[in-house]
């Protein structure tokens with residue numbers, strides 16, 4: 001929670017400073033409960049948010065209908081989480097790379113780290129040759145497992161997503177993204193977590209600035225990031241229509257999938273690699289890497305420059321797993 005708050009704070013700052021001015025938008029999220037179990041979960045989550053100073057409003061009955069008129073009567077309770085944000089991940093990456101002026105060598109797989117006997121990492125061996133470096137930061141998502149022998153620690157977790165056509169009137173009637181209470185469960189951030197199931201469904205309906213809707217999604221123990229299946233797509237659509245009936249008249253344009261990188265204990269891996277003098281790891285962000293990417297990237301850059309990270313990454317220390325840091 002505190003990492004997410006630090007992540008949002010950095011987004012806000014970069015928006016104020018101009019870098020993210022047109023790619024980050026402040027808005028509310030609405031976590032919606034349609035069953036007794038989800039209502040109970042929302043109450044617990046609302047307490048957790050309030051305890052760390054996040055502004056929320058509890059919406060039920062007529063107040064809920066006024067605030068979010070396009071929700072179906074199935075929605076019994078909602079928590080409006082204020083001052084959340086929205087950004088498209090690839091736009092953020094592009095903006096940061098452009099501002100930094102770095103050169104990206106695409107399609108250049110790193111095969112291994114070049115480690116001296118004293119733990120100094122001279123650089124990396126790629127399929128195109130050796131790259132020497134003063135510091136090496138491994139931020140290779142699921143590819144980090146092969147480089148560092150982390151097979152028991154990292155786990156690919158696929159997600160399927162849908163994008164609709166534009167429906168400007170319905171889009172404008174939605175004051176923020178909707179998440180089902182089940183989404184919290186499928187993220188595994190609550191007690192009674194579903195993360196161990198092979199396939200979880202947690203609904204998010206995100207009204208995009210284009211007038212379209214991004215609707216997701218699944219959490220599957222799979223690395224088949226190139227495929228969608230009809231069972232998942234139809235389940236996501238049915239869930240979406242049951243919360244926002246107006247979506248029944250909106251056509252689906254495309255479905256796609258991606259693979260998150262999950263860590264065995266549910267926390268990211270951000271910090272120095274034990275036993276190596278100048279190598280760092282930043283991965284395992286699961287479903288929060290857009291939120292956490294900039295703040296984690298800044299912390300790792302500070303570490304690599306022998307500065308104190310501006311946000312506390314102690315809980316994310318890769319050294320909590322035995323064996324991490326031994327280059328393959």
Ligand SMILES: Cc1cc2nc3c(=O)[nH]c(=O)nc-3n(C[C@H](O)[C@H](O)[C@H](O)COP(=O)(O)OP(=O)(O)OC[C@H]3O[C@@H](n4cnc5c(N)ncnc54)[C@H](O)[C@@H]3O)c2cc1C
Nearest residue numbers: 109110140141143159258259260285286287288289290291
């Ligand atoms: C369906 C879905 C929904 C999501 N929704 C959200 C959301 O709402 N909010 C949020 O904050 N986050 C969300 N995420 C999560 C977010 O997209 C990820 O956490 C984030 O992209 C992780 O970034 P990363 O740079 O750590 O890893 P990646 O994006 O996986 O990037 C790793 C890169 O390393 C490269 N690589 C791998 N191995 C090697 C190698 N040996 N040599 C060189 N390069 C290598 C890969 O090709 C890849 O380009 C979602 C993800 C999915 C799949």
